[in-house]
Amino acid sequence: MQTAWGWLVAIYLFLGGLSAGSLLIAVLFEFYKDRERHDFFPITLAGATVSGPLLILGTLLLIFDLGAGRREPWRIFFLFANFSSAMTWGVWLLTSFIPVSLLYGFLEFLDIFPKARQWLKDRRWLRWTSFLWNLPLRRTKRIFAGVGAVLAIGVATYTGVLLSAVGPAIPFWSTPLFPGVHFPLMPLLFLVSALSTADALTVDIIATLFAGGRFPYSRRTHLIHLALIIAEALLISHLLLHAFGEGGAAAESARQIVLGQHAPVFWIFIILLAIVFPLVGHIYAAGLGWHMLVSGLSSGISILLSGLFLRYLILVSGVPAFL
Amino acid sequence: MPVNISRRRFLGLAAAAGVVAVAGVPLLKKEASSAEEGPKARYALIIDTIKCTGCGACIEACRLRNKLPEGLSYIRRIVKGNERNRWFLMVQCQHCAKPPCATVCPTNATYRREDGVVLIDERLCVGCRYCMQACPYQARVYDEERGVADKCWLCLPWVLGGGLPACVEACIPGARIFGRADDPQSEVAQLIASGRAKPLHPEFGTEPSILFYIMQEE
Numbered sequence: 001m002q003t004a005w006g007w008l009v010a011i012y013l014f015l016g017g018l019s020a021g022s023l024l025i026a027v028l029f030e031f032y033k034d035r036e037r038h039d040f041f042p043i044t045l046a047g048a049t050v051s052g053p054l055l056i057l058g059t060l061l062l063i064f065d066l067g068a069g070r071r072e073p074w075r076i077f078f079l080f081a082n083f084s085s086a087m088t089w090g091v092w093l094l095t096s097f098i099p100v101s102l103l104y105g106f107l108e109f110l111d112i113f114p115k116a117r118q119w120l121k122d123r124r125w126l127r128w129t130s131f132l133w134n135l136p137l138r139r140t141k142r143i144f145a146g147v148g149a150v151l152a153i154g155v156a157t158y159t160g161v162l163l164s165a166v167g168p169a170i171p172f173w174s175t176p177l178f179p180g181v182h183f184p185l186m187p188l189l190f191l192v193s194a195l196s197t198a199d200a201l202t203v204d205i206i207a208t209l210f211a212g213g214r215f216p217y218s219r220r221t222h223l224i225h226l227a228l229i230i231a232e233a234l235l236i237s238h239l240l241l242h243a244f245g246e247g248g249a250a251a252e253s254a255r256q257i258v259l260g261q262h263a264p265v266f267w268i269f270i271i272l273l274a275i276v277f278p279l280v281g282h283i284y285a286a287g288l289g290w291h292m293l294v295s296g297l298s299s300g301i302s303i304l305l306s307g308l309f310l311r312y313l314i315l316v317s318g319v320p321a322f323l
Numbered sequence: 324m325p326v327n328i329s330r331r332r333f334l335g336l337a338a339a340a341g342v343v344a345v346a347g348v349p350l351l352k353k354e355a356s357s358a359e360e361g362p363k364a365r366y367a368l369i370i371d372t373i374k375c376t377g378c379g380a381c382i383e384a385c386r387l388r389n390k391l392p393e394g395l396s397y398i399r400r401i402v403k404g405n406e407r408n409r410w411f412l413m414v415q416c417q418h419c420a421k422p423p424c425a426t427v428c429p430t431n432a433t434y435r436r437e438d439g440v441v442l443i444d445e446r447l448c449v450g451c452r453y454c455m456q457a458c459p460y461q462a463r464v465y466d467e468e469r470g471v472a473d474k475c476w477l478c479l480p481w482v483l484g485g486g487l488p489a490c491v492e493a494c495i496p497g498a499r500i501f502g503r504a505d506d507p508q509s510e511v512a513q514l515i516a517s518g519r520a521k522p523l524h525p526e527f528g529t530e531p532s533i534l535f536y537i538m539q540e541e
Contacts, residue, residue, distance in 0.1 A: 002456060004456055004465065068445075068471050079449060079451075084426050087451060167457070167459070169459040169461075320461050
């Protein structure tokens with residue numbers, strides 16, 4: 001079992017996925033045809049505004065996890081240097097995604113609250129920004145939404161690429177998507193989990209709280225979330241079965257997860273809270289067409305919690321190659 | 324008085340500056356490497372697991388020479404075999420020709436010298452510990468005190484001065500053989516040529532270039 005990375009990195013991987021996923025969910029609704037007919041839309045508002053701050057929090061945790069880089073912060077600039085390192089790709093992605101998502105969230109906020117826009121426009125000390133207020137708000141916002149969505153797919157998958165790039169050193173992390181094909185499973189699993197956790201935050205929790213669960217396309221949204229939960233379950237079972245079949249360190253990782261010291265976390269937080277419980281909640285919601293308060297909150301919280309524990313579980317069960 | 328410069332002239336100057344900068348980089352690099360150029364040695368360290376008793380003298384000698392805290396060493400002992408035939412595999416940095424630790428190091432702190440020795444520039448290391456994950460030999464150690472990743476550096480200053488790595492000097496049963504693989508007369512070159520000394524786990528694809536092992540029959 002690897003000990004170099006612990007909870008801080010697990011929380012960062014979770015927040016990175018949640019942030020990127022939230023922006024993707026917001027953008028998906030942003031580009032719906034009749035989005036313009038709704039003045040107040042909690043899903044886009046929540047998804048766009050939480051994305052940037054969540055990733056800033058995650059990045060701070062990551063910096064706090066560094067050794068010499070924490071004590072001598074200027075060393076962080078060296079992180080941009082090696083273009084063959086997956087971590088350098090991630091650092092570039094984070095530094096470009098954070099400002100885009102912050103701006104998109106700010107513009108979405110201004111779009112939904114015209115009074116705030118007016119208030120800012122009237123400030124004397126902001127008079128020099130007058131040329132900005134003539135820009136078409138919606139179109140400017142959508143440009144940031146589009147750019148942000150592309151970067152968000154990068155951020156969500158990169159957290160998986162970071163782990164799978166270690167190759168033969170930790171075979172469990174570099175499990176291929178298809179046997180014999182040199183394409184890792186982890187980035188796809190992290191992307192699906194990112195979308196699922198973000199859906200839980202923006203749709204299951206925020207939309208249920210602030211819109212009573214009734215919003216346009218809610219049935220379709222719950223069906224999509226149902227598909228995400230099933231896809232995650234399939235990917236996790238494929239990951240474990242492939243690891244068992246491969247033998248060696250990968251099989252030891254899978255054994256620790258299913259039967260060994262991490263089994264309680266796996267059966268409670270992954271099987272129960274990530275799959276069984278939200279599956280029931282979303283079949284119910286998709287049938288009904290909207291979430292009841294209890295089903296929305298409970299399945300939302302369980303998916304968020306399980307998303308964090310999924311990252312933690314994959315990190316701690318990374319058994320190094322046997323020598 | 325403002326200097327009047329036409330747009331065309333400015334673009335021309337900028338382009339010229341760009342060409343000079345791009346052309347200059349390889350020149351600078353070449354100069355830097357030629358300054359370091361000496362006789363290109365190729366070292367080899369062979370560990371004979373048939374002779375190794377697993378006493379751990381190398382582990383302690385390494386710790387003392389590199390002034391590492393108690394319990395930390397660049398060498399790690401793995402117990403192999405069964406109850407009837409126990410043997411020991413001493414693992415340290417294999418100085419790979421394709422070091423994955425250098426590939427994943429985001430700051431380029433890890434680099435490979437011309438003679439094949441893989442080193443860490445401590446001033447560049449941020450302590451992200453990605454190299455520890457990527458090394459299939461788990462040869463990296465993390466120094467909490469300095470907050471940097473660390474590993475075997477083949478006692479390079481001693482070796483360049485004609486001496487030996489601490490682990491070789493300390494080995495009681497003489498299971499560690501150090502020498503220059505580029506000298507065909509040397510013991511290490513002959514052992515490698517005979518095929519008795521082999522790299523550890525070549526299937527990892529990292530092409531260990533300095534450490535070789537004479538393995539026990541399992």
